[in-house]
Amino acid sequence: MGKLLDVENLDAGYGEAVVLRDVSLSIEAGETLALLGRNGTGKTTLINTLVGVTRQHKGSITLSGTLLNKLSPHERAAGGIGWVPQERNIFKSLTVHENLTAVARPGNWNPERIYEMFPRLAERKTNMGSQLSGGEQQMLAVGRALVLNPSLLLLDEPTEGLAPIIVEELLRGVRHITRNEGLSAIIVEQHPHLILPISDRAVVLDRGAVVHNSTAQELRGQPEILDRLLGVAR
Numbered sequence: 001m002g003k004l005l006d007v008e009n010l011d012a013g014y015g016e017a018v019v020l021r022d023v024s025l026s027i028e029a030g031e032t033l034a035l036l037g038r039n040g041t042g043k044t045t046l047i048n049t050l051v052g053v054t055r056q057h058k059g060s061i062t063l064s065g066t067l068l069n070k071l072s073p074h075e076r077a078a079g080g081i082g083w084v085p086q087e088r089n090i091f092k093s094l095t096v097h098e099n100l101t102a103v104a105r106p107g108n109w110n111p112e113r114i115y116e117m118f119p120r121l122a123e124r125k126t127n128m129g130s131q132l133s134g135g136e137q138q139m140l141a142v143g144r145a146l147v148l149n150p151s152l153l154l155l156d157e158p159t160e161g162l163a164p165i166i167v168e169e170l171l172r173g174v175r176h177i178t179r180n181e182g183l184s185a186i187i188v189e190q191h192p193h194l195i196l197p198i199s200d201r202a203v204v205l206d207r208g209a210v211v212h213n214s215t216a217q218e219l220r221g222q223p224e225i226l227d228r229l230l231g232v233a234r
C-alpha cells in the first residue's frame, strides 16, 4: 500500500484569517481516517481546504503524488477527490436517479451499486431531491460522490441531524465502503463511538491544530484523551 494523501505543514483559512495551523497528516491507500474535534476546531475548514475552497497560506497537499495546491476545486474533483459537504448539496430539482446518472463516471461504482447499498434510495428512484428526508438526502449525497469513482472520499459530518435508525443505515453503507472497497476516506464526526470502530486512523483537531494522531484502535483505548479533547469518555 502506498501513501495516497499527504498533507504537510498546512496553514489555511478564510481571507486573511488563519484557521488551520501547521496541520500535517497522511493516509495510505485504502485507509479511513476519522477527523474529530469539538465544534469550531477547524474540521470543516480542513475538508474545505483539501477540496480547494478556502485560502491556503502555507504547506502542501499531495494526492497520489500530484501537488494539489494550485489546482481548482473542479480539477481536484477530476483528480480523484469526492466530496460530501455538510450541507449535502444534492440537485433538488432532479430525481434520485438523475442525481446519480448526471455525474456518474466509469468505474467500480455505478447507480445500481448505490441502490444495492442503500435500498431506501432504490425505492425513491423517481422522487425529486426536494422530496427526500434528511437521511435519504445524505445517502444520495454519498452515492453521488461515489459514482464519480474517487480515490479519496471526504464526508463532512454525514450523521448530523439524522434519526438514530437512519444513522445506523447510513453507517452500514459507509462501513461497507471503508472496509470492503479499498477506497480511502476522511470522515468528520462529532461522535467518536460511531466512527472509530469503522476507521483505521484518528486525528483530533483543537483550535486549528492536530493535537492527536494515532490508529483508531489506540484512541478507543484512551478514554482520558477522548474526555479531555472531545468531552466524551468513550
Ligand SMILES: Nc1ncnc2c1ncn2[C@@H]1O[C@H](COP(=O)(O)OP(=O)(O)OP(=O)(O)O)[C@@H](O)[C@H]1O
Residues within 6 Å of the ligand: 014, 017, 019, 037, 038, 039, 040, 041, 042, 043, 044, 045, 046
Ligand atoms: N466562511 C468562513 N469565514 C470566516 N471564518 C470561518 C468561516 N467558516 C468557518 N470559520 C471559522 O473557522 C473556525 C473553524 O470552523 P470549522 O467550521 O472549520 O470548524 P468545525 O470543527 O468544522 O466545527 P463544526 O463541528 O461546528 O462544524 C471557526 O472559528 C469559524 O468561526
